[in-house]
Amino acid sequence: MNDAVARQGLVLMGCGKMGGAMLSGWLKGGLPPASVWVRDPHPAAWLGEAGVHINADFPDAPAVALIAVKPQMMGAALPDVAALGGGKTLVISVAAGTPIAKFEEVFGPGTPVIRAMPNTPAAIGRGITAIIGNATATDAHLALAEELLSAIGQVVRLENEAQMDAVTAVSGSGPAYVFHLIETLAAAGVAEGLSAELAMTLAKATVGGAGDLAEQASEDPGQLRVNVTSPNGTTQAALEVLMDETNGFPALLKRAVKAAADRSKELSRDG
Numbered sequence: 389m390n391d392a393v394a395r396q397g398l399v400l401m402g403c404g405k406m407g408g409a410m411l412s413g414w415l416k417g418g419l420p421p422a423s424v425w426v427r428d429p430h431p432a433a434w435l436g437e438a439g440v441h442i443n444a445d446f447p448d449a450p451a452v453a454l455i456a457v458k459p460q461m462m463g464a465a466l467p468d469v470a471a472l473g474g475g476k477t478l479v480i481s482v483a484a485g486t487p488i489a490k491f492e493e494v495f496g497p498g499t500p501v502i503r504a505m506p507n508t509p510a511a512i513g514r515g516i517t518a519i520i521g522n523a524t525a526t527d528a529h530l531a532l533a534e535e536l537l538s539a540i541g542q543v544v545r546l547e548n549e550a551q552m553d554a555v556t557a558v559s560g561s562g563p564a565y566v567f568h569l570i571e572t573l574a575a576a577g578v579a580e581g582l583s584a585e586l587a588m589t590l591a592k593a594t595v596g597g598a599g600d601l602a603e604q605a606s607e608d609p610g611q612l613r614v615n616v617t618s619p620n621g622t623t624q625a626a627l628e629v630l631m632d633e634t635n636g637f638p639a640l641l642k643r644a645v646k647a648a649a650d651r652s653k654e655l656s657r658d659g
């Protein structure tokens with residue numbers, strides 16, 4: 389865990405599902421709870437047990453202020469942290485849609501701002517976060533963000549902020565698509581006569597194992613798919629349904645990802 393963050397502190401504005409997942413990953417990774425200041429109107433019970441500061445006055449110059457409120461709550465939440473602007477604190481926002489310009493407006497010129505898009509597997513150190521900084525964010529700020537976020541999974545740097553809409557649609561929202569795949573695969577198993585418990589055990593292990601294999605294997609996912617597919621066997625029968633050009637998985641997922649990216653663009657215009 390980064391020394392400056394442990395020494396100077398981390399302020400977390402909004403500790404719901406995403407902020408909570410990140411904090412949980414950092415605490416598991418060794419961030420001292422006494423270095424964390426959480427601001428949230430309804431803090432979860434586990435935060436008290438974890439020993440972080442809850443709704444207490446912030447330190448003067450925390451190393452990082454992480455903004456993890458809903459984009460729609462940004463206007464109400466930011467005035468509370470605006471005093472941390474000016475350059476001593478690195479502001480990192482994980483909000484979908486809210487552009488860097490909004491944070492520059494509130495925190496003032498000279499404030500390093502990094503927009504990040506994490507995902508909830510961060511809670512178990514298996515997240516992936518994409519980052520992009522403003523003009524004030526130096527290599528050192530980006531390195532600090534990367535070090536902090538590496539504690540909860542992989543980090544990738546973007547070339548421009550416009551990529552954030554597609555990133556949000558693929559990896560930010562992506563875990564929900566995979567969880568839905570697990571739910572629907574299990575339900576399909578039940579429809580074929582399995583008990584709900586057995587079907588869910590099979591579905592979770594299959595998605596988890598296939599995901600790990602896709603990450604670790606030297607072959608690409610297309611080849612891994614071919615490796616499962618015996619000519620004229622069971623997998624081929626299923627893939628003929630799933631790979632249907634108009635009603636299959638590719639067309640459906642393309643529409644879903646486009647809907648998420650379009651919503652991200654809308655949020656950015658509203659903000």
Ligand SMILES: NC(=O)C1=CN([C@@H]2O[C@H](COP(=O)(O)OP(=O)(O)OC[C@H]3O[C@@H](n4cnc5c(N)ncnc54)[C@H](OP(=O)(O)O)[C@@H]3O)[C@@H](O)[C@H]2O)C=CC1
Pocket residue numbers: 401402403404405406407408427428429430456457458459461464465466482483484485505506507508560561
């Ligand atoms: N969930 C996810 O998978 C991901 C979310 N994000 C982004 O993370 C952000 C948070 O999303 P998520 O965690 O899902 O949402 P949640 O609603 O779970 O968390 C937001 C938290 O902020 C609190 N809050 C509301 N107003 C304030 C305020 N004025 N000051 C401090 N805290 C406040 C909320 O409290 P209360 O509930 O009491 O209002 C809540 O606990 C969003 O911007 C989202 O786009 C990014 C990537 C993935």
Ligand SMILES: O=C(O)[C@@H]1CCC=N1
Pocket residue numbers: 484556560561
């Ligand atoms: O659904 C949302 O808007 C947020 C952003 C990415 C995941 N959850």
